[in-house]
Amino acid sequence: xxxxxxxxxxxxxxxxxxxxxxxxxxxxxxxxxVCLTCAKTFEQVISIIDDYMYYYNNERRQWNKNRMTPxxxxxxxxxx
Numbered sequence: 001x002x003x004x005x006x007x008x009x010x011x012x013x014x015x016x017x018x019x020x021x022x023x024x025x026x027x028x029x030x031x032x033x034v035c036l037t038c039a040k041t042f043e044q045v046i047s048i049i050d051d052y053m054y055y056y057n058n059e060r061r062q063w064n065k066n067r068m069t070p071x072x073x074x075x076x077x078x079x080x
Contacts (some may be wrong), residue, residue: 029056 034052039045051066057070 026056 030052034048035046036048039048057067061067061069062073068076
């Protein structure tokens with residue numbers, strides 16, 4: 001489906017909801033973690049999302065990954 005400004009929306013095939021499970025999970029966390037309605041400009045929205053992405057990958061520790069951040073866990077796996 002082609003959207004405004006040449007963007008394309010990606011949807012999983014019918015009957016295959018697991019295709020989007022990871023991104024749905026991420027957006028659920030994003031919605032809980034930031035206030036996009038507080039932004040007054042598009043640049044503020046981008047800044048808020050950039051800050052959240054940095055936090056999500058570099059500061060947020062995960063219990064199921066030995067209490068490592070995603071970046072630390074990736075480095076750990078690559079060093080193994």
